[in-house]
Amino acid sequence: MSLVIGIPKALHYYTFIPLWERFFYELGLKVVESGATTKEIVDMGVRTAVTDACAPIKIFQGHAEWLAQRTDVVFIPRMVSFEGGYVFCPKFLGLPDMVRATIDKMPPIIDTVFDLRKRPAALLRSLVRLGRSLGAGQAKAFASAIRAIKHFKQAGWTGYLRRDSKPRPQARSSAQVTIGVVGYPYIVHDPFLSCGMVDLLESAGARVLTVEDVSAKQIRSEDKSLDKQLFWHYSNRTLKAAYYLMRHNLVDGLVHASAFSCGPDAIVGKILELDSKYEFDVPFLSVTVDEHSGRAGIMTRLEAFLDMLIRKKYAGAKQQLPELAPDGLVESRQGQRRIAGASQTALDGHDEFESSSDAMREQGRQVS
Amino acid sequence: MRITFPYMGYYSPVFSNLFRKLGHDVVPPPKPSKRTLDLGTKYAPEFACLPLKILLGTYIETLEMGADAIVSSGGVGPCRAGYYTRLQEKILRSLGYDFTMYTVEPPKGHMMQLLKTLRAFVRVPVTKLFDAIVTTCLKLWYIDEIERLCHKIRPLEVKKGTSTRLMEQAVAEIDKAESYGDVRDVGRAFIKKFNEVEVEDRDPLKVGIIGEIYVVLEPSANFEVIENLNKMGVYAHRSIFLTDWVKENAFLDALRIQPEKEIRSQAKPYLNHAVGGHGENTIGETVRYAKSGYDGVIQLVPFTCIPEIVARSILPRVSRDLGIPVMSLILDEQTGLAGVLTRLEAFVDLLARRRMQSGELPA
Numbered sequence: 001m002s003l004v005i006g007i008p009k010a011l012h013y014y015t016f017i018p019l020w021e022r023f024f025y026e027l028g029l030k031v032v033e034s035g036a037t038t039k040e041i042v043d044m045g046v047r048t049a050v051t052d053a054c055a056p057i058k059i060f061q062g063h064a065e066w067l068a069q070r071t072d073v074v075f076i077p078r079m080v081s082f083e084g085g086y087v088f089c090p091k092f093l094g095l096p097d098m099v100r101a102t103i104d105k106m107p108p109i110i111d112t113v114f115d116l117r118k119r120p121a122a123l124l125r126s127l128v129r130l131g132r133s134l135g136a137g138q139a140k141a142f143a144s145a146i147r148a149i150k151h152f153k154q155a156g157w158t159g160y161l162r163r164d165s166k167p168r169p170q171a172r173s174s175a176q177v178t179i180g181v182v183g184y185p186y187i188v189h190d191p192f193l194s195c196g197m198v199d200l201l202e203s204a205g206a207r208v209l210t211v212e213d214v215s216a217k218q219i220r221s222e223d224k225s226l227d228k229q230l231f232w233h234y235s236n237r238t239l240k241a242a243y244y245l246m247r248h249n250l251v252d253g254l255v256h257a258s259a260f261s262c263g264p265d266a267i268v269g270k271i272l273e274l275d276s277k278y279e280f281d282v283p284f285l286s287v288t289v290d291e292h293s294g295r296a297g298i299m300t301r302l303e304a305f306l307d308m309l310i311r312k313k314y315a316g317a318k319q320q321l322p323e324l325a326p327d328g329l330v331e332s333r334q335g336q337r338r339i340a341g342a343s344q345t346a347l348d349g350h351d352e353f354e355s356s357s358d359a360m361r362e363q364g365r366q367v368s
Numbered sequence: 369m370r371i372t373f374p375y376m377g378y379y380s381p382v383f384s385n386l387f388r389k390l391g392h393d394v395v396p397p398p399k400p401s402k403r404t405l406d407l408g409t410k411y412a413p414e415f416a417c418l419p420l421k422i423l424l425g426t427y428i429e430t431l432e433m434g435a436d437a438i439v440s441s442g443g444v445g446p447c448r449a450g451y452y453t454r455l456q457e458k459i460l461r462s463l464g465y466d467f468t469m470y471t472v473e474p475p476k477g478h479m480m481q482l483l484k485t486l487r488a489f490v491r492v493p494v495t496k497l498f499d500a501i502v503t504t505c506l507k508l509w510y511i512d513e514i515e516r517l518c519h520k521i522r523p524l525e526v527k528k529g530t531s532t533r534l535m536e537q538a539v540a541e542i543d544k545a546e547s548y549g550d551v552r553d554v555g556r557a558f559i560k561k562f563n564e565v566e567v568e569d570r571d572p573l574k575v576g577i578i579g580e581i582y583v584v585l586e587p588s589a590n591f592e593v594i595e596n597l598n599k600m601g602v603y604a605h606r607s608i609f610l611t612d613w614v615k616e617n618a619f620l621d622a623l624r625i626q627p628e629k630e631i632r633s634q635a636k637p638y639l640n641h642a643v644g645g646h647g648e649n650t651i652g653e654t655v656r657y658a659k660s661g662y663d664g665v666i667q668l669v670p671f672t673c674i675p676e677i678v679a680r681s682i683l684p685r686v687s688r689d690l691g692i693p694v695m696s697l698i699l700d701e702q703t704g705l706a707g708v709l710t711r712l713e714a715f716v717d718l719l720a721r722r723r724m725q726s727g728e729l730p731a
Contacts, residue, residue: 050681078641087446090643094678097639101685228454231445263448263674266415267455274462
């Protein structure tokens with residue numbers, strides 16, 4: 001078999017790629033991925049997608065079109081439900097149809113349905129059927145499916161994340177600010193769409209935790225905090241992971257990365273905004289990205305948020321600071337006190353404060 | 369308990385009456401106004417759809433008027449509407465309002481919850497309850513029947529404004545009727561009156577109205593699209609009526625009968641899976657309108673509505689394949705009446721021209 005299968009690197013790719021990749025590999029098929037999101041891909045997607053679709057959908061269409069010119073078939077599974085009886089966003093449910101209707105000259109689309117609501121064995125069945133439709137015998141399809149599922153389990157199941165970026169420091173030091181960046185993997189971990197949010201924060205000295213850093217068990221432990229579960233797979237993961245991070249005091253601040261006009265995020269974002277304030281008292285920042293987002297704008301907002309967190313953290317820990325660090329931090333403490341005292345009068349101490357927060361950030365970097 | 373509920377077109381007085389009969393005080397929701405939408409927009413998430421904003425605004429207005437219980441519908445997804453009440457409750461509480469939220473979940477899968485909600489409500493004997501429900505259903509049915517007639521007759525009426533006036537009278541009279549028999553008599557009388565309205569003899573342009581249920585049903589959310597089309601002499605067929613919807617989604621679904629199969633099979637070549645809300649219906653109805661000789665279709669989409677965005681991506685292909693013009697009207701708090709009217713006029717012009725080219729003279 002010399003069929004070349006294209007897999008768009010967008011949306012469910014970020015979670016399910018070990019499963020697909022291994023399965024096609026076991027079947028002996030050649031797989032082509034569409035590669036990282038680029039301006040060119042985004043432009044293609046914007047041209048074909050409807051104007052009020054969210055950016056991830058537009059980007060997906062771009063990836064699909066990029067593959068259309070290079071592969072024999074494009075793999076766009078119809079992800080209906082994977083675990084917990086939660087469904088995916090309606091846009092995922094209609095994805096193959098949307099791509100088929102909007103992109104001309106699309107090669108055949110493989111739109112296997114994955115609906116595990118009724119029985120978990122449906123995953124195996126769907127894969128076997130997919131394998132057979134690609135020309136493999138029953139036995140081979142079955143064996144490949146089993147191996148792929150095993151591989152996916154080892155890789156982390158739905159908590160899987162392909163770490164293209166450098167491994168992140170996991171140990172927590174009390175001097176460092178930890179920020180939870182929550183959002184769907186296809187937004188947070190697409191460096192183009194999220195403007196490299198995670199890297200930006202890390203290079204500024206913060207430690208970042210994402211939804212994928214919270215284990216499935218920990219996410220499940222938050223089931224009871226919602227009296228009616230959300231309907232959507234990724235939304236449930238995001239909201240519950242955020243709850244977990246806040247409830248167990250694992251983060252100093254929370255950033256919600258969301259896409260412009262994202263339907264489920266309208267609900268997730270508002271719940272997070274209200275609960276982070278009234279229930280957990282954790283500083284919260286909502287960042288909305290779309291295909292026009294500029295890195296500079298995102299960077300400014302993240303830096304401001306980080307500065308605020310640093311200020312808050314050290315204001316609360318005045319006693320411990322001198323032991324922690326020598327000159328820089330003592331100086332910054334003075335700067336801070338001045339600001340706190342002069343808050344009603346004027347911004348006299350502003351400049352000093354700027355430099356002192358820089359010093360603090362420097363400090364944070366050293367500690368890390 | 370002073371109950372309030374979402375405003376929905378001509379149905380609102382009927383619901384007020386039902387709750388009164390069940391032994392409660394009612395704060396009837398006011399017709400959504402600029403202020404309603406402003407309030408909703410201010411406190412709702414930015415990317416929430418228009419219905420959520422209108423409902424939230426309505427709740428704030430009625431809570432200010434003294435309501436202390438809200439009744440609204442739930443759902444099982446994947447459309448966001450099923451989660452409205454939870455989110456709205458959270459938002460309203462953060463604003464400091466004190467109230468009870470009753471969510472009426474669909475019977476399928478939530479039977480116990482539904483019964484529990486109903487038990488909290490009903491403060492009258494079962495016989496009276498039964499009577500109230502049957503009468504209400506009949507009222508809704510007659511209102512739907514008469515509105516259907518109104519849409520048909522209004523574009524053709526000789527004396528402009530007759531049907532609108534009749535429609536308003538009908539709703540007021542039906543609302544006043546107490547017993548089952550009264551409702552039936554009033555309903556029949558008005559159907560007769562409608563049939564006696566003097567009409568022009570011509571074949572009007574026919575447009576199908578599809579889209580998200582709330583903006584299709586509530587005229588103030590869609591800039592009275594149907595009335596405006598009627599005024600231009602165009603017959604507009606609304607694809608959704610509340611009684612049909614409740615029948616299909618609440619009762620038959622619980623009995624595992626799937627009446628929408630036909631619509632699904634129509635949509636299948638283009639959209640092969642349910643996407644929540646009315647996404648699949650939007651495609652299926654468009655195919656049906658094209659096959660039954662309609663001149664065009666107008667899709668009403670609240671901005672960011674997920675199922676309708678899926679449908680909207682696919683509609684151009686349906687339109688091309690079947691040769692039926694489709695216009696999508698995206699509605700949100702920024703939409704203005706003048707813009708909508710201009711687009712409607714242009715669309716109607718286009719339809720008239722198409723008909724002219726095909727040989728028939730339009731009216």
